[in-house]
Amino acid sequence: MSKKKNRKFIFVVGGVLSGVGKGVTSASIGAILKRKGFSVTALKADPYINVDAGTMNPTEHGEVFVTDDKDECDQDMGNYERFLDTDLTSANYMTTGRVYLEVIEKERAMKYKGKCVQVVPHIPEEIIRRITRAAELNDSDITIIEIGGTVGEYENILFLEAVREMKLTRPLDIAVVLVSYLPVPAHIGEMKTKPTQHAQRSLNQTGLHADLIVARGRLELDSVRREKLANLCGIKKENAISAPDVSSIYEIPLKLEEQDMGNKLLKAVNLKPRKSNMSDWESFISKVRNGKREINIAVVGKYFGTGNFTLADSYISVIEAVKHGAWHHDVKPKLDWIDSEEFEKNLTATKKLAEYDGVIVPGGFGTRGVEGIIRAIQFARENKIPYLGLCYGMQLATIEFVRNVLGKKKANTVEMDPKTPEPVIHINPNQAENVKNNRYGGTMRLGAYPAIIRKGTKVYKAYNEDMISERHRHRYEFNNDYREAIDAAGLKVVGINPESDLVEIVELEDHPFFVGTQFHPEFKSRPMRPHPLFREFMRAAITRNKEIEKLAV
Ligand code: GLN
Numbered sequence: 001m002s003k004k005k006n007r008k009f010i011f012v013v014g015g016v017l018s019g020v021g022k023g024v025t026s027a028s029i030g031a032i033l034k035r036k037g038f039s040v041t042a043l044k045a046d047p048y049i050n051v052d053a054g055t056m057n058p059t060e061h062g063e064v065f066v067t068d069d070k071d072e073c074d075q076d077m078g079n080y081e082r083f084l085d086t087d088l089t090s091a092n093y094m095t096t097g098r099v100y101l102e103v104i105e106k107e108r109a110m111k112y113k114g115k116c117v118q119v120v121p122h123i124p125e126e127i128i129r130r131i132t133r134a135a136e137l138n139d140s141d142i143t144i145i146e147i148g149g150t151v152g153e154y155e156n157i158l159f160l161e162a163v164r165e166m167k168l169t170r171p172l173d174i175a176v177v178l179v180s181y182l183p184v185p186a187h188i189g190e191m192k193t194k195p196t197q198h199a200q201r202s203l204n205q206t207g208l209h210a211d212l213i214v215a216r217g218r219l220e221l222d223s224v225r226r227e228k229l230a231n232l233c234g235i236k237k238e239n240a241i242s243a244p245d246v247s248s249i250y251e252i253p254l255k256l257e258e259q260d261m262g263n264k265l266l267k268a269v270n271l272k273p274r275k276s277n278m279s280d281w282e283s284f285i286s287k288v289r290n291g292k293r294e295i296n297i298a299v300v301g302k303y304f305g306t307g308n309f310t311l312a313d314s315y316i317s318v319i320e321a322v323k324h325g326a327w328h329h330d331v332k333p334k335l336d337w338i339d340s341e342e343f344e345k346n347l348t349a350t351k352k353l354a355e356y357d358g359v360i361v362p363g364g365f366g367t368r369g370v371e372g373i374i375r376a377i378q379f380a381r382e383n384k385i386p387y388l389g390l391c392y393g394m395q396l397a398t399i400e401f402v403r404n405v406l407g408k409k410k411a412n413t414v415e416m417d418p419k420t421p422e423p424v425i426h427i428n429p430n431q432a433e434n435v436k437n438n439r440y441g442g443t444m445r446l447g448a449y450p451a452i453i454r455k456g457t458k459v460y461k462a463y464n465e466d467m468i469s470e471r472h473r474h475r476y477e478f479n480n481d482y483r484e485a486i487d488a489a490g491l492k493v494v495g496i497n498p499e500s501d502l503v504e505i506v507e508l509e510d511h512p513f514f515v516g517t518q519f520h521p522e523f524k525s526r527p528m529r530p531h532p533l534f535r536e537f538m539r540a541a542i543t544r545n546k547e548i549e550k551l552a553v
Helices: 022-034 076-084 096-108 119-137 157-169 194-205 223-233 249-258 261-268 279-290 308-314 316-328 341-345 349-355 370-382 392-404 429-436 458-463 480-488 532-552
Strands: 008-015 040-046 093-095 142-147 174-181 212-217 240-244 294-301 332-339 358-361 387-390 411-413 422-427 445-453 467-474 476-478 491-496 503-508 514-517
Touching: 008 022, 008 157, 008 194, 022 040, 022 076, 022 142, 022 174, 022 249, 022 261, 040 076, 040 119, 076 316, 093 096, 096 119, 119 142, 119 157, 142 157, 157 174, 174 194, 174 261, 194 212, 194 223, 212 223, 212 261, 223 240, 240 249, 249 261, 249 279, 279 316, 294 316, 294 349, 294 370, 294 532, 308 316, 316 332, 316 532, 332 341, 341 349, 341 370, 349 370, 358 370, 358 392, 358 532, 370 387, 370 392, 387 392, 387 532, 392 411, 392 422, 392 476, 392 480, 392 491, 392 503, 392 514, 422 429, 445 458, 445 503, 458 491, 458 503, 458 532, 476 480, 476 503, 480 491, 480 503, 514 532
Parallel strands: 008 142, 008 174, 040 093, 040 142, 174 212, 212 240, 294 332, 294 358, 358 387, 387 514, 411 422
Antiparallel strands: 422 476, 445 467, 445 491, 491 503, 503 514
8 A cells, every 4th residue: 555645635525406416526527637647536425324335225226336346335436437447446435334333343342442432533533544545545646535415414424524624634635526506496597506605604514615616507607607606605716617417427527627627626636737638538429429320229127116217327337338338339329118017917018129129138136027027038039139138137038048948937036936946046055044144235246256258159259358357246146957958059158157157148049149147247338448248239239220220111
């Protein structure tokens, strides 16, 4: 661990509303500063008591993102990895629960040497330890720390206290960015700064003052509002940054850098301004904007019950990976979410999948809608529609194959039917113990595992590598008793874990593209480096799209 540098810390806090885009702003700041030649890392501090995001329902909290080192964390970690094009570790993520757990464990181990262990100073002290440790482990010149929640609420107060204390010892190294929301009430038709003024005041009550304000809203910040923010929130006029809604989140680094935000931040942490080179990002964005041909992808899964917003949050890495794959080929992806229960009620409803250029079954848990998903997979297999099955999508593809090609109609996963006579997907004994004893937190097969790829397959061609490493998050596994039979009948086992001999990838022969992965490739896709499987899935989908177009003429 290197302690040499004069490290800088940029804290990003939220005002007025949650969900205004602190995560993407933090990630964008990182992308900008990286292009000024700094080494940058990003950290998320989440206010909830859960030790990790793994035990939270994704409909409530959004996607559970997984790091190589087995952490189940907030979806913003995915944004950081995508924008910074780097792999992060559990050192870059903390929750209130994790911080308290550490302090309590230290207390039990007499590490405080008989002292009274208190909320202050011991909790902020642990938070500061984690922030500086992440900076050291990543050897970053600049560390961006996003504090979850909104200023003014109880929950994140100890994180803000940690910032205040850090600022006392290193006043020249710390900047605070407030990402706030500026509403435009319909009956007034004018952008209002007052809620943001209150947010700055709430921050002042914690002993902090934002140096820059990122003004999120439907519209651009005009000069009148900029002046108001400067006067009434006490910031430099040029430090009010306009961040109106954009069509793609990847536009944001350019939007911020247009306003020289990088140098303004450097100034706030007492560094000299530097030129940045955003040319790679600019050419990537022109590719994003250029895509005209629409490729229709059906995402089939159980109904989440709370509409498209929740879906988009629960599957953000899948959505982003599809986009990365599509942009690589200069096309525009269009995703439709299809509730698989539809296919259970009406057996011929799967026909509508013929209109699509590709079908994805993403990860999932539980029994709801599973029979419908299996029908959708059968339709994609039989009608040669490009198919990508992610985790549950791989498990259910193998079950569909055993049922309908090998004729074992009772094939199932023990997750659906614990007593199935044909457990194609089963549970290994230590996992069964975990479930029996309610040990749910952090006990799935998590994080990076290697797989050896069989040569001469589409998957091999995609990766162009013998050995890969991908991230997992699942409890159940393919049962090797069925391995020879599916392989001989055409569902080839093409990826094997060299240590445990577990099946990690299957690929159907005589099909344009039919691949199932036990892991989640979406976690490793990057905007300018799409994941090979998403890239090849999109290639097959484009071919089908062109064929459908020809038939229509
Ligand atoms: N429910 C399945 C399992 O636990 C698949 C999990 C997933 O799709 N992430 O193994």
